[in-house]
Amino acid sequence: MSPRERRAPRQARSRATVERIVAAGRAVLLERGWDGVTTNHVAAAAGVSPGSLYQYFPDKEAVLDEVVDRETVHLEARISRAFVDTLRAPSRGDVVRRNVEALLDAFGEQPAMTRVLADQMPRGAGSRRAAFARRVDELVAAVLAGQDTGQRRPDVMAWVMVRAVEQATIGWVLEDPPVDRADLVDELTLLVTRYLERRWDREVARSTASD
Amino acid sequence: MSPRERRAPRQARSRATVERIVAAGRAVLLERGWDGVTTNHVAAAAGVSPGSLYQYFPDKEAVLDEVVDRETVHLEARISRAFVDTLRAPSRGDVVRRNVEALLDAFGEQPAMTRVLADQMPRGAGSRRAAFARRVDELVAAVLAGQDTGQRRPDVMAWVMVRAVEQATIGWVLEDPPVDRADLVDELTLLVTRYLERRWDREVARSTASD
DNA sequence: TGCTGATGCGAGTACTTGCTCGCCTTCAAC
DNA sequence: GTTGAAGGCGAGCAAGTACTCGCATCAGCA
Known part of the structure; x- marks a missing residue:
């Protein structure tokens, strides 16, 4: 409810990060199923730290939604x-x-x-x-x-x-x-x-x- | 794999316990949905301790299966x-x-x-x-x-x-x-x-x- | 070159989960 | 009544979860 919005990616670097997170989310989803998806797994699969994931997505659901x-x-x-x-x-x-x-x-x-x-x-x-x-x-x-x-x-x-x-x-x-x-x-x-x-x-x- | 089997209820008392666990499992399932089912919740709803539940069911899945x-x-x-x-x-x-x-x-x-x-x-x-x-x-x-x-x-x-x-x-x-x-x-x-x-x-x- | 905000990090927090184990109570057979 | 097994308890463990926060790094601009 409170801080739903996250930083929008401005630089090319961060736009790429977001893409990698979404792609990793897709991969983890296919590999482990809906319930098997974990923010830590997605972050790891994207080659990114959990903290970075939460820079651009307010929560786990937002990643899956995307x-x-x-x-x-x-x-x-x-x-x-x-x-x-x-x-x-x-x-x-x-x-x-x-x-x-x-x-x-x-x-x-x-x-x-x-x-x-x-x-x-x-x-x-x-x-x-x-x-x-x-x-x-x-x-x-x-x-x-x-x-x-x-x-x-x-x-x-x-x-x-x-x-x-x-x-x-x-x-x-x-x-x-x-x-x-x-x-x-x-x-x-x-x-x-x-x-x-x-x-x-x-x-x-x-x-x-x-x- | 190892100790799959659990004690079979012999006395009337324990048979009643098993029934209460199954009934509670059903209730919790309807109330909280498949993913919301928790062994602790089921045990609590049955008025039984988690330990007792595991006397008769090898794991959570067994309760839901029943x-x-x-x-x-x-x-x-x-x-x-x-x-x-x-x-x-x-x-x-x-x-x-x-x-x-x-x-x-x-x-x-x-x-x-x-x-x-x-x-x-x-x-x-x-x-x-x-x-x-x-x-x-x-x-x-x-x-x-x-x-x-x-x-x-x-x-x-x-x-x-x-x-x-x-x-x-x-x-x-x-x-x-x-x-x-x-x-x-x-x-x-x-x-x-x-x-x-x-x-x-x-x-x-x-x-x-x-x- | 030096500055500044954007980006990234990852150990850590607060919590939940399934499940165990040592201990106590109740029962039934003798 | 005694005794040994059946039944029951519940604090707590190990594993995992979503998510945070203080700090390091980087890109782009003056």
């Missing part, structure tokens, strides 16, 4: 780029399939980071995680809103789909389950495309009439 | 009971819907425990979590295997569905998102029933032919 923020910015950019690209592509046919593949690539290339972000990072932590999820929800909802979804609410559909697909892709990367990648892509594509179909069928009729 | 085991046994019984019940019910029409509702009930009644189990408990921890997921997968896969799924593999379908539905239901309980319960039930029912439809359509054709 690391996570950089990572999620990166990840979100990548995901939304893939999303927009497939929408713009000439053949609209397998938009879903290509997005599923893009997600699997994004998570699969850095399983360790995926594990930290999806598994170890506390949900409460500044709600950085919730904020990320919300941004993805909005991205998908915006696209759905531009299309004819009949009676169904685009935001609800987006929320459901994002959670379903996210969990399946992340789970596949982290659990290495008895499902090979091609099958997973097929099934998730099926799951989503059928879910998105617009038809007035038994299920919808019953649902709007129930209770 | 608490989690009891909880997952309970939860799994409840889920599979609901599952089997809906299958046996006269009207097979909304089996999916009623299972979704049962899941929402199960998780929703104890949000604190749901948070601990789904969110805070490390995935690595004795892979108790993975074991639980595997049992649920098998339950669902067994039912699907008894039905005609065409070309599609029941185990893969089960894996995908379990993750999708589980994450959506748990997420709804923990995130309290801008989706009301009735809508979520509708949409998840739609998601699953459509996914389960047996038809030979474009998606399947493309998927089996791809790569």
Whole structure:
């Protein structure tokens, strides 16, 4: 509460120090997991003394926040780029399939980071995680809103789909389950495309009439 | 590694002590979260000294394991009971819907425990979590295997569905998102029933032919 | 060159953690 | 009632934690 702010790095030397601390934070995070991160370890890995670390970060959490923020910015950019690209592509046919593949690539290339972000990072932590999820929800909802979804609410559909697909892709990367990648892509594509179909069928009729 | 085993409680008195420790472990877990659990806290909450705790549990993890085991046994019984019940019910029409509702009930009644189990408990921890997921997968896969799924593999379908539905239901309980319960039930029912439809359509054709 | 604030250091503090160990109390079998 | 084992206690240890503070060093400028 009191002295939250720390000295901002002015000289090139100290800017480099900050970078080394963040990089070391990332490395320690991947190596030892969220709970294994220690300010002393980060400082040592950065080749810096604990005191120097606290010159630029008010506490341990601030270091982790910086690391996570950089990572999620990166990840979100990548995901939304893939999303927009497939929408713009000439053949609209397998938009879903290509997005599923893009997600699997994004998570699969850095399983360790995926594990930290999806598994170890506390949900409460500044709600950085919730904020990320919300941004993805909005991205998908915006696209759905531009299309004819009949009676169904685009935001609800987006929320459901994002959670379903996210969990399946992340789970596949982290659990290495008895499902090979091609099958997973097929099934998730099926799951989503059928879910998105617009038809007035038994299920919808019953649902709007129930209770 | 060396003295893993501890004294087994022989007298009624010590059996009661063990019970109090486990109950206190559960309470502390709900109150302070996974990382907030401390052997000293558990002992204090049980009205017992730390030394007594270590008479019956080799380490802190053993206490938490016992608490989690009891909880997952309970939860799994409840889920599979609901599952089997809906299958046996006269009207097979909304089996999916009623299972979704049962899941929402199960998780929703104890949000604190749901948070601990789904969110805070490390995935690595004795892979108790993975074991639980595997049992649920098998339950669902067994039912699907008894039905005609065409070309599609029941185990893969089960894996995908379990993750999708589980994450959506748990997420709804923990995130309290801008989706009301009735809508979520509708949409998840739609998601699953459509996914389960047996038809030979474009998606399947493309998927089996791809790569 | 000499000065001054920015930078860096790392031993040290204050605290928490999991867990032990010597000692005392209670119980049950004879 | 005696006795030996089961049960229980709780101060305290060893290890580790986040973080500080007094002091040394350095970069850039006059």
